[in-house]
Amino acid sequence: xxxxxxxxxxxxxxxxxxxxxxxxxxxxxxxxxxxxxxxxxxxxxxxxxxxxxxxxxxxxxxxxxxxxxxxxxxxxxxxxxxxxxxxxxxxxxxxxxxxxxxxxxxxxxxxxxxxxxxxxxxxxxxxxxxxxxxxxxxxxxxxxxxxxxxxxxxxxxxxxxxxxxxxxxxxxxxxxxxxxxxxxxxxxxxxxxxxxxxxxxxxxxxxxxxxxxxxxxxxxxxxxxxxxxxxxxxxxxxxxxxxxxxxxxxxxxxxxxxxxxxxxxxxxxxxxxxxxxxxxxxxxxxxxxxxxxxxxxxxxxxxxxxxxxxxxxxxxxxxxxxxxxxxxxxxxxxxxxxxxxxxxxxx
Numbered sequence: 001x002x003x004x005x006x007x008x009x010x011x012x013x014x015x016x017x018x019x020x021x022x023x024x025x026x027x028x029x030x031x032x033x034x035x036x037x038x039x040x041x042x043x044x045x046x047x048x049x050x051x052x053x054x055x056x057x058x059x060x061x062x063x064x065x066x067x068x069x070x071x072x073x074x075x076x077x078x079x080x081x082x083x084x085x086x087x088x089x090x091x092x093x094x095x096x097x098x099x100x101x102x103x104x105x106x107x108x109x110x111x112x113x114x115x116x117x118x119x120x121x122x123x124x125x126x127x128x129x130x131x132x133x134x135x136x137x138x139x140x141x142x143x144x145x146x147x148x149x150x151x152x153x154x155x156x157x158x159x160x161x162x163x164x165x166x167x168x169x170x171x172x173x174x175x176x177x178x179x180x181x182x183x184x185x186x187x188x189x190x191x192x193x194x195x196x197x198x199x200x201x202x203x204x205x206x207x208x209x210x211x212x213x214x215x216x217x218x219x220x221x222x223x224x225x226x227x228x229x230x231x232x233x234x235x236x237x238x239x240x241x242x243x244x245x246x247x248x249x250x251x252x253x254x255x256x257x258x259x260x261x262x263x264x265x266x267x268x269x270x271x272x273x274x275x276x277x278x279x280x281x282x283x284x285x286x287x288x289x290x291x292x293x294x295x296x297x298x299x300x301x302x303x304x305x306x307x308x309x310x311x312x313x314x315x316x317x318x319x320x321x322x323x324x325x326x327x328x329x330x331x332x333x334x335x336x337x338x339x340x341x342x343x344x345x346x347x
Contacts, residue, residue, distance in 0.1 A: 030231070030251060030252070030293065031291060032307075035318035039320065040319075041337065047084065048080050048087075052087045053070050054071070056068050057070065058106075058279075059328065059329035060107070060108065060109045061331055062331075063332070064083070064112075064129070064133075065112075066331075071094070071103065073090070075090040075091060076091075076094060077090065077091055077107070078090050079091060088133055092105065092116070099139075105118045105125075109129070112128070112129045113126050113129065113159075115157075122147050124182075125144065126159065126162070127142075144165075145183075149184050149186065153169050153171075153207040156211075156212065156214035160238070164187070165179070166214075166223060167179070168212060168214045169211070170206055172189075173196075177190055177236055177243050188238075188243045189243065190243045194232060194253045200258055205260060208265065211227070212225055212226045212277070213226050213280040214280070215281060218283065221237060223238075226276075226277035227276075227277070229275065230250075231249075231250075231252035232252070232253060233249045233289065234247070235248075235287070235312070246311070246312065246313060252274065252276070255269070256269055256273060269297065273295065273297070274294065275294050275300075275301055277289055278326070279326075282330070286309060287310075287311065288306055290305070290325060291305050302324040303324060304322065305319070306320075306325075306337060319337070326340045326341065
C-alpha cells in the first residue's frame with residue numbers, strides 16, 4: 001500500500017462562486033471562439049480543511065455531498081457535507097474481498113448513490129450515500145454487475161439504474177458508446193470513434209486514444225463525453241434503449257502517436273498535443289467543462305477556464321478562475337464551482 005503525504009503535496013479545495021448566465025452566439029472555428037460571453041469568478045476559501053485530504057484525483061458532488069478521489073490509507077474516497085464542509089467518512093476499501101474494490105475505480109454520483117467500476121475486474125459496485133452519512137461503519141458496497149462483454153474496453157461507465165449501464169470507450173474497436181444490462185446483454189452501441197478508420201491504431205491503442213470523461217444530465221438519460229487531449233465533445237441520449245447522438249462538437253482530434261511492440265501498447269503525446277478537455281461536471285441545465293487550448297508539454301493538464309454548454313450543445317458562457325484547476329464539481333443549488341488547485345506552499 002502506498003501512502004500519500006498530506007503536507008506539501010496537498011491539492012487545496014477552493015470555492016468559485018458564480019451567477020450562471022446564457023448567450024446564444026455561436027461560431028465554428030475553435031472551442032473558445034464559440035463563447036462570446038465571459039465572466040471572472042470571485043473566490044473564497046473552502047470550509048473543507050486541507051488536513052482532511054490527500055492528493056486529489058477527482059471531484060464530484062450533488063446538493064448534499066462532495067466526494068473527493070484521494071486514495072490513501074487503504075481507501076479511495078473522502079465524503080464531505082457540501083453545505084458545512086464537515087468530514088463524514090472515508091470509504092472504498094481497496095482489496096479483493098467481497099466488500100472491497102480494486103485501486104483506481106472511477107465513480108459517478110447519481111440519486112444519492114455512488115457507483116464505481118473497474119474494467120479490468122469487470123465489476124460495477126454501488127455505495128449508498130445515505131448509509132455512509134448515517135452510519136460511518138456501513139461502508140460496504142452492493143455489487144450491481146459482474147459483466148463479461150467481449151470487444152469492449154470501457155473508459156467510463158454510469159449506472160443509469162441498478163440494471164442498465166451506459167459506457168464510453170471503444171466497442172469492436174470502432175464505436176464510442178455501449179449500453180448493456182446487468183446480465184451482460186448488449187442493448188445498443190454506436191457512434192464511431194474519431195480514429196475508427198486510422199490503421200496506425202490497433203484495438204488497444206485506439207482505446208487508449210479515446211479515453212475521456214463522462215457525465216449524465218440529472219433526471220434524464222442524456223450524457224456528455226469528452227475525449228482527453230482533444231477538443232471533441234459528444235452529447236448523447238438513450239431513447240427506448242437506443243443510443244441517439246444529439247450533437248457532436250469534434251473540433252480537434254487528439255494529436256498522438258500510437259506504439260506497439262506486440263506486448264506493450266502505448267499512445268504518446270507530441271510537442272503539438274493540446275491539453276483540451278480535462279474534466280466534466282453536470283447539472284440539470286448545463287454541462288461544465290474544464291478546458292485549455294494550450295499545449296500539454298508547455299502547460300500541463302490544468303486550466304483556469306470553465307466552459308458551460310446547454311444539453312443541446314450550445315455554448316453558454318466561459319468562466320475564468322483566478323487559479324489553474326485540476327478537477328471541478330458543480331453545486332447547482334448554491335451556484336458554486338468546487339475546484340482542486342495546487343497548494344501555494346507545496347508547489
